[in-house]
Amino acid sequence: MLDNRPLSVLNRNIGNHVIVELRYGKEYRGILDGYDPHLNLVMSDVKEFIDGEQTRTMSKALVRGDNVIYVSP
Amino acid sequence: MLDNRPLSVLNRNIGNHVIVELRYGKEYRGILDGYDPHLNLVMSDVKEFIDGEQTRTMSKALVRGDNVIYVSP
Amino acid sequence: MLDNRPLSVLNRNIGNHVIVELRYGKEYRGILDGYDPHLNLVMSDVKEFIDGEQTRTMSKALVRGDNVIYVSP
Amino acid sequence: MLDNRPLSVLNRNIGNHVIVELRYGKEYRGILDGYDPHLNLVMSDVKEFIDGEQTRTMSKALVRGDNVIYVSP
Amino acid sequence: MLDNRPLSVLNRNIGNHVIVELRYGKEYRGILDGYDPHLNLVMSDVKEFIDGEQTRTMSKALVRGDNVIYVSP
């Protein structure tokens, strides 16, 4: 049976495209490269959106887990 | 006798439809797939509501426990 | 002599009606079914009030302890 | 010599009238029945004041320590 | 050589007059009676100031460390 605990779901999605919504109306879309138990996330080919408008692209970003609202694979 | 501690109640509701209310006027409705002791939740077939209006659907989402106000099975 | 530490008081009130006041002007009234040391609370037959107006009823709710201001039996 | 560490001062005041000021302009006045190391407080014969106006009385309340600004015996 | 770690400085100032500035524009002035590692402080002969105006006197107060901005001996 599939392990659906939060960190297992992150683990299964390494290499996949994810949407990461943060507080402050910020959203990061890109490939999930890594994570840790605090939900700190390493992403690549990242597009930042603020209040729905694209504001920045980054080849790599470490997003702090504290501000995460959800991660959607 | 039924175990009514918070994590046991989450555990009994795996596979069931739940309403998750977060800070910031956000609400997520969907199937509870998994959880961890921080109340991080994995959900599927998720509908997001902001201030009562449906704003997004997601096939899967990991919702960070920090922002949870309540989970209602 | 009666044990009046916080968790003991919660424990004695399992099965009783309680008022739970949260931040954000939210209040939950219902039966206390369970709790954990973080003051996460499981309640049944819950009425939600926002700024004093009843806004929702839930047969069951797990209320996250972080947002609790007080619990009154 | 008197032990003046915070928890010892709470312990010496069990059974005494205390003023508990919280964030959000809230104040609780009543008898201190119990406490724990997180400064969660159990009180009885409690009067709630918001911005200086009495708003509620409760025979018993468990006040979460997180929101405490000060406790004054 | 003098030990200037934070808790040692608090310890050396037991019995001395201190100014404790908190968030929310609050300031407490009085004698430092005790403390713990969370910077919870026990004070006596306390004057409360809000936005620079004296608002209350307390013979004793336990001030929660979470809200402290600085303590000045």
Add this chain to the structure above:
Amino acid sequence: MLDNRPLSVLNRNIGNHVIVELRYGKEYRGILDGYDPHLNLVMSDVKEFIDGEQTRTMSKALVRGDNVIYVSP
């Protein structure tokens, strides 16, 4: 295979130029000299931007991890 956990990514970028976005519209750009598991960061040749405008330069700065939104190498 490359280790893409958050702290490993920081470690690989020691000596590189990074962009550190914080809450409060603050951004720090400079060389990453060091870090710890709380994401506290030591930087050199730092330029501070507030809401996109350069406001300060510092030869060295220890930036507290709590306020970090992301670090981009």
Add this chain to the structure above:
Amino acid sequence: MLDNRPLSVLNRNIGNHVIVELRYGKEYRGILDGYDPHLNLVMSDVKEFIDGEQTRTMSKALVRGDNVIYVSP
């Protein structure tokens, strides 16, 4: 090779002049006397600035680490 972890950088700057920026537009400038792993800082000959205006001088201050945005030697 120089140890550039955050606490080591603080340690090397004991006795030096530092700028400590806090939340709430507050800044403290003075000599760093001591610190602990929470980034609580002991300073002497301290000048407080609020929104860039000098507002207070203190011969000694223990600044709580929680509110620190950065420390710049």
